[in-house]
Amino acid sequence: MRLFNAVLRHPSGRIGAAIILLFLVVAALGAIGLTPHDPLKQYVIDRLKPPSGTYWFGTDLLGRDTFSRLMLGIGESFLVAFASVAAAAAAGTVIGLFAAWWGHLWDGILMRIMDVLLAFPAILLALLIVAIEGPGVATSITAIGIVYTPIFARVVRAPALALKAREFVEAARTFGSSQPYILTRHLLLNLVAPLTVQITLALAWALLTEAGLSFLGLGTQPPAPSLGVMLAESKSMMTRAPWLMVFPGLTIMLAILGFNLFGDALRDILDPRTQERPA
């Protein structure tokens, strides 16, 4: 809580938090069906209408309301981003912790596997997973989750190694604290700071990747709206209906900006080295 207040006092943290909150509210409204129009309904006589009082962000080639579709698309993108980062953070933390705790051979094996995943071109790894599982929301979550796991493993392992050598961990071991207790209480709790920063920044990246996959036609499948799908559909219409490109483009940019600003603020606050200075 104290951390959250500190972020809110940080100028870019405040803006970032406001943007994220706005998007969460919009996504929630979209999820419970409170959209100005039915996002999937085709208003055939109103095809390719520019923004107006009725259709705030205009309509697409099939006469669907862009604003309503965006509301749903934000939800879809956020779902993929949150779920995949949660999966990557959980898996990466476990791997990083065990690599550091067990050391030696296990450390070598686990971290070399992470190196392999890091050396594997990220978007191609995601594409390969999509090709195996077939496109869809669940696949996007798996793919992005796997791609980001090694980053979390690295973020956790280095400080966990340093913590392992500290006296208080040594003491806990001598007193006979159980391994799970030491791992969660002494190591994990002290890793919250680097993990929080990494999670926020990874959310920005995950949004970017999800939109990229959808843009390539390999993420969320039409007719379900997603920011990437909407942008891909706008490409052939750009001279006739630029609003189809402008609004989804701005939306995704703003969403990513929100997480970047928030993450930057967090890093400023949590990293003592940069504390004295604005990002």
Place this chain on the structure above:
Amino acid sequence: MNYLVQRLLTFPLVLLGVSLLVFFAIRLVPGDAIIAMLGTEAGLLTDAQRASLAAYFGLDQPVVIQYGRWLTGLFQGNLGISTTYGKPVLEVIIARFPLTIELALLSMVIALAVGVPAGVFAATRADRPSDLVVRLFAMLGQSTPSFVVGLVLIYLLSVNFHILPAMGSFTPLFVDPLGNLAQMILPSMTLGLAFAAAVTRIARSSMLDVLSEDYVRTARSKGASQRDVVWRHALPNALIPVVTLSGVEFGYLLGGAVIVEQIYALPGLGRLTLDAISQRDYALVQGAVLFIAFNFLVVNLLVDLAYAALDPRIRLGGK
């Protein structure tokens, strides 16, 4: 153990891991390589023809034998035959590689040309309005997906100037340098923007670090002009993190830029691999991924070495 030796030892190990992963992953993709290769004509194949095609591409063997063969072939510089192109995989990859290098280099040039001056400018005016503007732009640049930048650039050109960027047939650099550059400028700008934003941010923060150091204060007190202090005394040291960042980013870009290549219809390494995955072209996917991973690891190793060379205080190997 010496850091460099350790890195060199794990290098082949990581490559072996990548080769295992890609080899078995591509075989998990549903669909048959022979059918994907022939498309609708696959229905006309007799069983004997299909069997002989499978034998030609080595697809009739058990998977483990196939992997063993592929691995032995690798050591002889033989990456197999692409089912899509009917040519050796290495030949297909090498044909696409110049474009990928060119795109990566041009984006890096744009990123450094914009990012370094912008970062230095912002650092010397820390917390003044001009610094805030630079930081805002850098933040926006980093938050904008490449396909949004690409679409906006195409839109601006086609609507305002009525020139559609030349797309469709690609002009290689050595055939028509000017025509090639005209085609490459938008894709490079698209990739360069986010890259420039990252360079700006790191150049600014590292410049701020350096400007607060004692030797810079000494230079100032000895009466060196602001320009000399910034460009001659501070900049060379401030550039070290910029070099690292650019190197790593360049390593990524050498893997091809799938989305940007797709938007601008460029025949680079990224699209080659994307198409190869959808074509179930096993040998080509394996070869391309391994090639990309190899380059990535080499570039990262070079970046580490450059880092140590540029900053003598850093002893690789020390924890």
